[in-house]
Structure formats: structure tokens, C-alpha cells
Amino acid sequence: MTSPSPDVLIIGGGIIGAACADALSARGLRVTVVEQDVVGSGATAAGMGHLVVMDDNEAELALSAWSLELWREFVAEHPERHEYSRCGTIWVAADDEEMAAARVKAKTLTAHGLSCAMLDAVSLYEREPQLRPGLAGGLLVNGDGLVYPPKSARLLMDRAVARGAALVNGSVHHVNADGSVVLADGTRLHPGRVLVAAGSRSAALVPELPVQPKKGHVAITDRYPGFIRHQLVELGYIKSAHAASGDSVAFNLQPRPTGQILIGSSRQFGTTDPAVEHAMMARMLRHAATFTPALANMNVLRCWTGLRAASPDGLPIIGPHPARAGLWLATGHEGLGITTSLATAQLVAAQMCGEAAAIPHMPYLPSRFSQMRHAHG
Numbered sequence: 001m002t003s004p005s006p007d008v009l010i011i012g013g014g015i016i017g018a019a020c021a022d023a024l025s026a027r028g029l030r031v032t033v034v035e036q037d038v039v040g041s042g043a044t045a046a047g048m049g050h051l052v053v054m055d056d057n058e059a060e061l062a063l064s065a066w067s068l069e070l071w072r073e074f075v076a077e078h079p080e081r082h083e084y085s086r087c088g089t090i091w092v093a094a095d096d097e098e099m100a101a102a103r104v105k106a107k108t109l110t111a112h113g114l115s116c117a118m119l120d121a122v123s124l125y126e127r128e129p130q131l132r133p134g135l136a137g138g139l140l141v142n143g144d145g146l147v148y149p150p151k152s153a154r155l156l157m158d159r160a161v162a163r164g165a166a167l168v169n170g171s172v173h174h175v176n177a178d179g180s181v182v183l184a185d186g187t188r189l190h191p192g193r194v195l196v197a198a199g200s201r202s203a204a205l206v207p208e209l210p211v212q213p214k215k216g217h218v219a220i221t222d223r224y225p226g227f228i229r230h231q232l233v234e235l236g237y238i239k240s241a242h243a244a245s246g247d248s249v250a251f252n253l254q255p256r257p258t259g260q261i262l263i264g265s266s267r268q269f270g271t272t273d274p275a276v277e278h279a280m281m282a283r284m285l286r287h288a289a290t291f292t293p294a295l296a297n298m299n300v301l302r303c304w305t306g307l308r309a310a311s312p313d314g315l316p317i318i319g320p321h322p323a324r325a326g327l328w329l330a331t332g333h334e335g336l337g338i339t340t341s342l343a344t345a346q347l348v349a350a351q352m353c354g355e356a357a358a359i360p361h362m363p364y365l366p367s368r369f370s371q372m373r374h375a376h377g
């Protein structure tokens with residue numbers, strides 16, 4: 001079979017692959033995306049779509065804050081197509097210790113030029129009367145928002161295809177040392193570069209990649225318009241979200257523009273079984289109801305799971321493979337890949353095209369892991 005020769009072949013049409021296709025095609029590169037399922041069907045479909053600035057470290061803050069700027073520009077023309085809402089996030093502080101954590105967060109975000117406001121208990125209940133009594137307060141982050149991720153992925157891919165990018169429905173079986181790519185049906189492609197954006201399945205193609213799946217459960221309710229107005233996240237979330245092992249649940253509630261409430265989320269290592277686990281779902285829902293008790297009387301319509309791709313240091317892995325020429329990576333985005341997709345794509349495109357990006361690319365390079373530096377093709 002004659003094979004096309006794109007400048008860049010992207011493996012995976014999730015939000016990361018779609019954003020990269022968009023950014024690379026915008027620079028005039030010939031792009032082919034190989035997706036084994038439908039665009040935006042992996043973790044991208046499972047994710048909550050919360051666009052949130054995270055500040056566990058400088059690199060995470062720089063990437064998420066920049067990406068949020070890019071999101072606000074991207075959705076500006078047709079916010080309804082993304083089901084976008086600039087709902088803001090309230091980080092809920094249960095006690096004085098968490099209020100102290102909220103103040104530290106406020107200081108960091110303010111120093112970075114991000115708009116936020118400390119809420120005492122009175123202002124918290126004014127904004128969110130459904131929260132249980134006795135909470136200490138919280139931090140409101142104004143620029144955060146939400147999208148419906150599979151739709152946004154589709155819009156990014158459509159824009160790339162309109163510029164001439166090809167979308168191939170197929171499964172990549174392996175990537176050869178010479179940079180050629182072999183599909184499950186035997187088709188061999190010879191791109192200039194290969195970009196692996198296969199989410200939690202990336203390590204199946206690049207075994208030395210230090211990413212492991214982190215399973216998450218999510219549930220969505222019937223329509224209860226106005227029940228909550230902001231994305232509500234417990235400050236304790238920060239501890240559970242970054243645990244390197246063990247199962248955890250955290251209170252994370254989202255008001256969908258439809259009036260539905262999206263309830264997250266759980267984190268589990270050591271499983272790739274997509275089945276909804278009733279014990280984990282029950283634990284997550286019970287925990288959510290300790291924050292918003294009226295939730296216990298609501299109808300849950302649907303629940304599902306997804307696999308995040310977790311890297312050892314919690315930062316995504318973006319850039320050239322240090323030991324395999326022509327192979328590039330954009331994966332390991334864990335629970336923040338919807339938020340950080342657009343900045344990820346700009347970092348990839350800037351590095352491929354020899355441009356300077358708005359933030360340094362160093363903290364995200366695959367070469368920070370010794371197993372990547374010492375890999376063999």
C-alpha cells in the first residue's frame with residue numbers, strides 16, 4: 001500500500017492529540033492523526049472538563065495558567081459549542097488548617113497575576129448555600145471554568161482537518177526504531193516525526209515511558225439548575241490527588257450548563273479495568289454528600305470511569321524523546337490534561353518549529369527521566 005508521508009504523525013486523537021494537530025497544522029506542517037476509536041473518546045470523554053489553575057509547583061502553575069489563557073481565547077468565539085462556562089472554582093476549606101492552605105494558595109495565585117478572593121464562612125454560604133454548615137471558608141478563583149471535553153477535542157480536530165490534516169481510523173501496533181509506524185492492519189507509515197499522544201496507553205507503544213494508569217470514577221445527576229454555581233473542590237483534594245499510591249476519593253462538584261451536577265472523583269492505581277466499581281462509587285458519593293447533604297436525595301443518571309496517565313512527578317511529559325530520533329511525546333497529563341492541552345500543543349509546536357514559547361519547556365521534557373535517556377530504539 002502506498003503510504004502518505006506527513007511531517008508529523010500523531011498517535012491518538014484525544015484532547016492532547018487534537019490540540020497538537022491544531023497547533024502543528026496552524027504552522028503549515030502536514031499532519032496525520034491515527035485514532036483507533038473516535039476523536040475524544042478516551043480519558044477526554046471521561047474527564048470532568050474543569051479548566052483549573054493548579055499550583056503545586058511553579059511548572060504546573062505556569063502551564064495551567066497559560067493554557068487557561070489559551071482556552072479563554074479559543075472558546076471566545078463560540079462558547080456554546082464547547083458548553084463553556086466561566087463558573088470559577090471555590091476551594092472549600094473545612095477548618096483553620098485548610099484556611100491557612102487557602103491563604104497560601106491565594107498568595108501564590110495573586111503573585112502570578114491571577115484573580116482570586118478569600119471567602120470567610122459568611123461569604124462562602126452566600127455563594128453556595130447548599131454546603132454543609134460549619135465550614136471555615138474558602139478561596140474563589142475567578143478565571144477557572146469548564147468545557148465539555150469531547151466536543152472541544154472535536155472542534156480542535158475539525159480545525160486541523162480543515163487545514164489539510166488527515167484523520168486515519170486505525171490502531172498503531174508499534175513504532176519502529178527507524179521511525180516508521182506500523183498499524184494493526186499491517187499498513188506502514190513513514191512520517192518525518194512521530195508524536196505519541198496516546199494517553200494512558202502511551203507506554204504500550206514506548207515501554208520506557210514512566211506513565212501508569214490512574215483510574216477515576218465520575219457520576220452525573222438529573223437536572224437541578226442553580227443547586228451550585230461554582231466548581232466546588234475540597235482543599236483536602238490536593239493531598240489525595242497527588243498521592244503516589246492507594247485509593248482515594250475527594251469532593252469535586254461541577255455545575256454543568258445543563259443544570260446537571262457532575263460528581264467527582266476517585267483515584268486508583270493498579271487497575272485498567274474500566275468497570276464501575278460499586279464500592280468506590282458509593283464511597284465517592286457518600287463523601288460528596290458530607291459536603292452538600294442534599295445531594296443524597298438527587299437522582300444519579302449515569303456513572304463511568306476513565307484512566308488518567310500519571311507520571312512519577314505529576315508533570316506531563318512533553319517534547320522529543322532523548323534517545324530515539326524523530327520520536328516525540330505529549331502524555332502523562334494525569335488529572336489536568338483538559339486544562340493543559342492547549343499549552344502542551346503550543347510547547348510541542350514551538351519546539352518542533354524552533355520558536356520560543358510563552359513559558360520555558362524544560363520542566364516538561366522527557367529527558368528529565370533517566371530511563372528515557374538510556375532507552376534503546
Ligand SMILES: Cc1cc2nc3c(=O)[nH]c(=O)nc-3n(C[C@H](O)[C@H](O)[C@H](O)COP(=O)(O)OP(=O)(O)OC[C@H]3O[C@@H](n4cnc5c(N)ncnc54)[C@H](O)[C@@H]3O)c2cc1C
Pocket residue numbers: 011012013014015016017034035036037038039040041042043044045046047048049050051052170171172173197198199200201202205215216217218264265305306307308309330331332333334335336337338339340
Ligand atoms: C475521571 C477523570 C476526571 C478528569 N477530570 C479532569 C478535569 O476536570 N480537568 C482536566 O483538566 N483534566 C481532567 N482529567 C484528565 C484529562 O481527562 C486527561 O488528562 C486528558 O483527557 C488526556 O488526554 P489525552 O489525549 O492524553 O488522552 P486520551 O483522551 O485518553 O486520548 C488518547 C487517545 O489515543 C488513542 N489511542 C491509544 N492507543 C492508540 C493506538 N495504539 N493507536 C491509535 N490510537 C490510540 C485512544 O483511543 C484515545 O482516543 C480527568 C480524567 C479522568 C479520568
